[in-house]
Amino acid sequence: MRRVAYSLLAPFVALAQQPAGEDRIAALEQAAAAAQGSADNAWMLASTALVLLMTGPGLALFYGGLVRKKNVLSTLMHSFVLMALASVMWAVIGYSLAFGDGNMFVGDLRFAFLDGVGMEPNGDYAGTIPHLTFMAFQMMFAIITPALISGAFAERMKFSAMVLFTILWLLIVYFPMAHMVWGKGGFMNAFGDGPLPCFDFAGGTVVHITSGVSALICAIYLGKRHGYPHEPIKPHNLVFSFTGACLLWFGWFGFNAGSALGASGLAASAFVATHLGAAAGALGWLLAEWMRSGKPSCLGGISGAVAGLVAITPASGFVKPMPSILIGFAAGLVCYFMVVAVKHKLGYDDALDAFGVHGVGGTLGAILTGVFATKAVNDGLGTAALGMVDGNGFQVVNQTLGALFAWILAAAGTWVILKICDVLIGVRVPADDEIQGLDLSQHGEEGYILES
């Protein structure tokens, strides 16, 4: 203990012994940088863990409660297997394809197998935290993004096909998309002189539009669940869903405020925007539901909170608190309308509304980021006007084009990947297996064994 205390004090002891002058100033600067690095690293490691919490148990429980009890384990597995699979893929090749220099569209292989990713910061992305911390933080995004899609194909996709689908989807859609928006030299990276500068603070486009639109394609390609919509397909445990949604809300502080990549004022701003977005989203959905169907439901409240969180994600590091309330509230209303009215009109079976919440909320958030982004919150571009409120109305067009590009890449990529999976192993379980439930047919176990 004494030795630890001494080592912590060492820079100051050294300072005291030095003569005045440049040496002393240099040592002070070094001590200040070390202190900032420690603070940033502490917040970023905590944020990294928070983002993992969003997938398991957050999203897993949210989705797991919404399916029938015969599919609860298979739905939990859709999230859990990604905590394993996407992590390993990220370390082997994903991080490099997303954040290696490469070209405008995809990274190169310089960081493959985490070569050169160590304790020294990478100044291109986050100059105050270990490169490993940055890599691990981004890894958690690569886990949750494909997990979000599982809401669309729940209760009917083969597990083997889901694994193959995810591997290809990460390679073809996610890694390139992350590079284009966040990677050095990326096509849409507003802070790296990309030709189509888009603001996406924590992944509205990269995470929610790509996963939401891919979910829509999956729902259409796989077709409806057996019996939908004529037979009752009710959520089997909304208490799970409630718990999961609240864990998502909690973990989202890591997702958004962590995207500041340091324990900064910007992180605090994103934290507040995130919370208000979720709160207003819940209010928006509840209000719409109360007026339309006469009763405000618990499922409606948590769905609205998630919709608000999705929409505030790209905006969280760019907008002031009051616009974040507007964005969240708008997402609650619009996503409610999508899920209860438009989905039934169009007739596709997006089982758990991955598109209705993430695709629609993500797109809305991307566009509204262009409206409300302000240099008063984010000085990443110096004194340049950011969004419409700063007088740069054209940013709304940029944001819309960026969202459109993500829609096209996600839709086309997903369609091709599903075709490949279908030809190789078939994407949908046989009808008998579906009726029996995926827990038994895919995993050989049951979630609830009451007689044991």
Add this chain to the structure above:
Amino acid sequence: MKKIEAIIQPFKLDEVKEALKAIGVDGMTITEVRGHGRQKGHKEVYRGQEYNVDLLPKIKLELVLPEGRVAEAIQTLTQSARTGKIGDGKIFVYEVAEAIRIRNDDRGDAAL
């Protein structure tokens, strides 16, 4: 011997049990069942998807009693299970051919 089969509201079970115990009826078998008579179900809405639930949770209670106890038991049951609203349930009475206690082969009323 008669068998009394009563379908009652789940929340009335404790009251019914206490009332039966008070008149000296101790043995019974209960099952959680679902069903409906004239009682209408209710509507549930999950993200805009409406479901009409018409099979409602009920408790089925079965008793086998000597002839002499049946009338009293039925009266106790109706009084304790009644709320006066639709959905209170029904009682059915059957003849029982034989009763056998597995432990010692007692037969008839002695087995009850």
